[in-house]
Amino acid sequence: MLQLREGRHVRSSGEFSKVYLAIGVAMVSISFASIFIKWSESPPFVIAYYRLGFTCLILLPFLIRYGGLSEIRSFSGRDWMLVLLSGVALSFHFGLWIVSLSLTLVSTSVILVTSHPIFVAAISHFLMKEKVKKIAAAGIVLAFSGVVTISLSDYSEGGSNLVGDLMAFLGGICAGIYFLSGRVARQRVSVLPYAFTVYGLSAAILMCSAAIVGDELLVTEDREIILFLLLAIVPTIFGHTMFNYALKKVPAHIISTSVLGEPVGASILAFLLLPGEVPGILIIAGGCLVVLGLYIVLTGRDKGKYEASETSAESDML
Template structure:
């Protein structure tokens, strides 16, 4: 793996905290999931646009096949935002984010089938430990009927989509910078959501100031300080390791939901969070030490 002198663990913590705010911001907005996600990404593109000029030589070197992969990675990210953010309107933050913990399993399986990437037995056991902890965080909120079940299914579909996004991103990030990769992936994801909104007849304007503030917070906090950092990390870590760090989101989101949304959090969930963190730490030490 590529190495950098930059303290990667610090960036991992920043990114986890940033994405943990996503579910809180979504709950604060009355706009539909597709509209919220679309403006989140387009605002991010606008903020990144002034720096794009300096990357024009790199952009010109991108080959047609790579443009296709960038588009597909963006479409998968757009679908992830669409389904996962919609799930938060039907189920709890803890339940929805706990389902996201399936992502590293899909990424690990995909990396093996597509690229022959293997991992150690110790790393697999650590992954299982972390996922058990994450599932326990949301277990009390899982429901197997009604709208909550619908929310859990939407979160599951969103998890499959983001796993594909991560696998495509790892391949592209081997020779495309984090900035260029992120800009166009966010752009393609935003266009995917825009097309969805046109098809469903969603309004593109007329939202109150509160919604626009939420769109901006999602762009700056959760996308730039969250997803952009994870895209950057793909250069220095295995895709399965990056996806494992995302497992910190259920704990972070549950704690934030307790303070900001009034959702309950139990001692069992706190204990499960500790198990999750131990599992993630053990996985990273084993998987990145290969």
């Protein structure tokens, strides 16, 4: 049996299964984000600030328990640069995307915000020296074609707002940068210290953004607090943090493509939980393409060896 080696893409079949279980949990969890956000009546920057702020508070006891604070103190200058890049990208991702949800349909917003896998795959291949096999590339194209198919449904009904669409697309690009920088950082930094510092930095940026635009930061309504906690626990801890865990184990384009499962999950949840969100035939057909593409990407790789070089990735990224 192959043995797990820290920092390399060689692991046992048990480790392989654990990583992909984490990816599966994350894919389901992030699908709830748009629902909780649509239920909230708070301004977008305030929602994002509380989401990440509560996440940091939840992670703090675990960070202390497992020695994460000492690891944070030992971060190198390069580590802090990557954390800074990830934190800024994540804050822009959340800010742009949450604003877009107030301007356009859930399905359209989620589709566009997850439109970054081709960008991530290209950067991973040329800048980070992560080889994208032909079968994985085919899966990416197939999954993205499903995303486009879903988007055609909303455009045919004339329900999209161009400003909201643009903000969601830009939020997707920021998500791609977040995954790429996280991919490099996670080769040296453990998941809890990395997640805590990135989320904390993003929360601080979003708090300043909310103050600049004049939003009221103090929220006391029980319903809003519960929604913020749900956003922190479900799509952030069980979503983004699970992806951050997997980033050390698999190439960035696999994580980026896995996020394409969100439009399917979010569309189904919106149909069940939000009035007026009924998926048509194009959404169903596109969802099938996304699922098939995800299956090809996530299974079309050598389980014993991942062809990524962390050393070249770190030197080329910075």
